[in-house]
Amino acid sequence: MMSRKAAFAVAAVISAVAATSVLAQDPIAEREKLMKEWGQATRPVGAMLKGSQPFDLTAVQAALDIYAKHAATMPALFPAGSDGGKTEALPAVWTQNAEFNALFVKFGADATAARAAITDEASFKANFPDVVRTCGTCHQTFRAKS
Numbered sequence: 001m002m003s004r005k006a007a008f009a010v011a012a013v014i015s016a017v018a019a020t021s022v023l024a025q026d027p028i029a030e031r032e033k034l035m036k037e038w039g040q041a042t043r044p045v046g047a048m049l050k051g052s053q054p055f056d057l058t059a060v061q062a063a064l065d066i067y068a069k070h071a072a073t074m075p076a077l078f079p080a081g082s083d084g085g086k087t088e089a090l091p092a093v094w095t096q097n098a099e100f101n102a103l104f105v106k107f108g109a110d111a112t113a114a115r116a117a118i119t120d121e122a123s124f125k126a127n128f129p130d131v132v133r134t135c136g137t138c139h140q141t142f143r144a145k146s
């Protein structure tokens with residue numbers, strides 16, 4: 001028979017697991033928050049590309065870091081059943097799910113490669129546009145136009 005102490009430990013683990021799944025129960029809000037962070041990180045870097053803001057390697061690296069970080073998390077935030085309610089995610093996210101997830105993998109890998117390749121303004125201008133092109137590629141197919 002299980003001791004009272006062991007039974008308590010098991011109960012604690014079960015409630016910890018339940019708490020974790022409660023946190024993941026708002027995947028729509030969570031993914032929108034991370035997408036917004038991508039948008040915020042991209043804005044100043046886009047201005048640098050256009051030349052309307054001076055080149056700042058630290059800001060470029062910060063953007064690339066947050067791309068790679070969130071790209072790893074993002075696929076888990078589009079679970080089956082999270083297609084209703086207040087979301088711009090199109091049904092294609094779930095009907096073409098392998099293609100959708102592959103874009104996050106590509107985006108993360110491109111960001112990591114660019115992080116290593118970009119050392120100055122010239123390498124920034126040569127490497128950054130190809131990374132952020134994937135934002136638009138994915139939105140084209142998988143996000144409703146607002």
Ligand code: HEC
Pocket residue numbers: 028031032033035036038039042067086087088089090093100101103104107132134135136138139142143144
């Ligand atoms: C692999 C696909 C994919 C990639 C890559 C991607 N997005 Fe998104 N994005 C989506 C989807 C799907 C939504 C809609 C999410 C929802 O409403 O549930 C979205 C929503 C957004 C939103 C709106 C968030 C809100 O407040 O509702 C912003 C801003 C955004 N993306 C910016 C970006 C930027 C910037 C990049 C690139 C740095 C990027 N996204 C890359 C698929 C992608």
